[in-house]
Amino acid sequence: MADRTSTTQIIETLEQYEDVVSWINDTLTPTEADDTSTPLAIDLADVEHQIxxxxxTLDIAAEDTSTQLERIIDDVSRGIPRLAYDLHxxxxxxxxxxxxxxxxxxxSRDAVPKETSDALDNLHQLDAIKGRMEASREVLREAESWSTLEHEVTSLILEKSYAKAAERLSEASRSMVVFQNTPEYDPRRTLMVNLQNQLEAALSTALVSAINAQDSNACRDYFSIFSIIQRESEFRNYYYASRRSSLISLWQNNPLFDCDPQLTSIREGALQGFADFLPKFYATFVSLLNTERTSITDIFPDPSITLSQFISSTMMSLQPTFPHRLTSYSSHYGESTLVHLISALKATEEFANGVxxxxxxIKYASSPSSGAQRQNTSEKPQTHRRRSSRMSLSLRPTQHKSLPSAIGLSKAVAGPIESMEWDQELFQPFLDFQTDFASLERRFLEHSLLEIISSDTRDKVQASDRPRLFRERAVDIFGIAEGSMGRCKAFTYxxxxxGLVQALDGFFQSFIDMWTAEVQTESNNPSSVIKNSDSDYDLSDMDYSPEDWSDIQLSLHLLSSARNVFDRLSTFETKLRAYISQVAAHFRLALNDxxxxxxxxxxxxxxLLEQSALNSAELHALLIGVENDSNSRDSPFSSSLRLQPPAPAPSPHPLLVKTRKSLAAFAQTCQTSTTSTILSPLRxxxxxxxxxxxxxxxxxxxxGVSRNDLRVPTFSLSHTETVQRVAEGLLxxxxxxxxxxxxxxxxxxxxxxxxxxxxMLQSLSEQNHDIPSQQSRRRSSIYSKPSAIDAEVxxxxxxxxxxxxxxxxxxSDILPAIPSLSVTGAAQxxxxxxxxxxxxxxxxxxxGALEKWRTYVSMDLDEALKLLNDGGEPDPVLSRVAKIRGWR
Structure with missing residues (x-):
């Protein structure tokens, strides 16, 4: 019986859910976790047992339902034949x-005499006439009151009976509908407006005095009068203008050297800056709002909306306007304006938190029971939210890849309308700068880079110190770039x-391209002599000068520096990827809760940020891509048992693509310089x-010709001395x-x-793995992770x-320059x-080109003419050989 009761209760809970999956999740969840802030860990065996x-239970319920349905069908079948008889x-x-x-x-009609019936009909007609006459009398009475309205209202205003005058105007206003669509409507409407203006003018002086004296009772009475005559907005304007006057004066009477272009010639220490003034202004504003909190609650029926409108109207009344000063502030600091804008934004956010x-x-003060009410009403949804965050049978490993799209974050930032007005007015001036974050960040980074470059120019570092300087400056620029993620979070969340990725990519690219151009310039100038004693001892027979050894070592040192920069770049890109992953996770939390x-x-x-151009499809793609890369490398099931070794995780897609290409170009420049120096003796x-x-x-x-002029047959020619020296150099x-x-x-x-x-590298590595090597090292390339590459490779x-x-x-250069070849020259x-x-x-x-030259030079005339006259486009090498051999 207990099982039957439990089954019935479980089935009854199913009717309370619209989603079957939610019912399954809540049913399978242990009840001990309902009162905790974090869900209990669910053992798979317990879950299987519960399932x-x-x-x-569901099978039993299905059988019971089927039995009851059959019984109902039988009853209906037996009752249908009798139903027709019952209907008849x-x-x-x-x-x-x-x-x-x-x-x-x-x-009944026959029982009532005709005289009585006629009398009842007359009574009904008389009652209808009476009702219409009373209605006409009321209309005439209202019309008669308009003739004395102006005199009565004026007298009441002179007697300072403002409440009675307001009531009289309110009654007249209600009777305006009588004159709707008549020629009398417009004159009476004009009269009504004039009388309301007179009453407002009479009240304005007393109202301002009451507002300045902070007389809440008088202000509340005046608000009632203005509400009666439908002038509530005018009362609010009077109140806002009077209460914000001191704050407006503070804003206007403090000239700022970094916000007023006319004050740029004044020494900065003589005037206050915007960064110092803004927190003081906000502190005064908060102090005023704390004072107004009690007054507004006593005067207005909607204190939250009133305070929001007060803040908005105050910000809009500032002269010069807040956006104007912010623009001037940004222009004053030029390239480094981003850090100054961040400080202003932080001050504004602190003010917003205080508000x-x-x-x-104000909400608790205006409705004392609202707190308990909200607590009671929010208890159930909060419990439901905790349940929904537990393990769900509907969750699949691929679901974490779906990030909220460019429009999907709107639910995360929804809120009460009254709380959205004032803070949007505060942060709207920053939105254009936030949208332009990529440009501001790039300008700041480029400015920092130029400062570093200017110090290099003044020092005039020797060429031999360039690799060291390259590494040191790399430390500087990556240190500057470390703050980019913090600035992105602080300014755009x-x-x-x-824009951050674009700015960093361009910044690193500019730095590396600058060094690439410098290496190309230095390769054309003689360098200082740095001789390596080991090289001189081991390779003394090679045709390298001390300058050549110096150039080779310089290029290798630059390559080593490039490798150091690449390692730093990989580390920084990992940090950047982690930051973007945190952004994606934060966005997901904001969307879900x-x-x-x-x-x-x-x-x-x-x-504001969600509705701006920053929330673009590019941002969505970036967050999705970084999350997918992170999830593919850090699988949540990485600790599970495996029957076979896991496959290597794929390398994530690079974020700083242009930087990697520039670093590859720098490495190629160094390699080209090294190659040119090594091959210079051979050339x-x-x-x-x-x-x-x-x-x-x-x-x-x-x-051959002997000393006795005897012609001795020869079987082959010896190579020239030049080729011999070249071959020795190659060997x-x-x-x-x-x-x-x-x-x-x-x-x-x-x-x-x-x-x-x-x-080719892959082929060399495979060949080298087939032959055991005594010396191997871990080496890296510009496009991949460090991998085992032998020194022989x-x-x-x-x-x-x-x-x-x-x-x-x-x-390409030497052989085509041969003017002509005789038969003997061709053989040589x-x-x-x-x-x-x-x-x-x-x-x-x-x-291939060398083999073509060797083949075509050794070719006889008939074979060459056959190839030249085959009707197709001749090979360029064959055409050149034919020209210097005289075949054409």
């Missing part, structure tokens, strides 16, 4: 009753996150290679990288090396880049190119 019981019986009874009533009515406390006191969480300092400020060897006399020699390439390149093998700067941003691609990537760069210079060039091809293969370099 089993609930399913059993009722119809016969109704007809009989109708006939009986007609008979009774006829008999909200006063508003709360996260709505300016898109607007009564407990609000975005800005007040509801009015939150509504010097090729300075006169194109003009070698051997290219125009007419000796038979297949015969010495691996030794160069052995010296710098411990320098991690070489591994930074390998993808930006000339002629090196990501697929780094050396191979650099050697491939150097080989391709050198061969590109050879095939073929020998040189074959030798170079073998050398570069040892460096794991395959160069």
């Amino acid at each position: 089993s019981q609930l399913l059993t 019986f009722m119809k016969d009874g109704a007809s009989t009753l109708q006939n009986a009533l007609l008979g009774v009515l006829q008999r 909200e406390k006063i508003m709360e006191k 996260g709505y300016g996150a898109v 607007p009564s407990s969480f609000q975005i800005a300092a007040t509801k009015g400020e939150s509504q 010097n060897h090729l300075a006169g290679y194109a003009s070698t006399p051997a290219w125009s020699s007419t000796a038979d390439p297949n015969l 010495n390149l691996p030794r160069l990288f052995e010296v710098y093998a411990d320098d991690d700067a070489l591994a930074f941003s390998l993808e930006t090396l000339p002629y090196v691609e990501s697929e 780094v050396s191979s990537a650099w050697l491939i880049s150097l080989g391709h760069t050198f061969l590109e210079y050879l095939t 060039l073929t020998s040189d190119l074959e030798y170079l091809s073998n050398i570069v293969r040892a460096l794991n370099v395959e160069h």
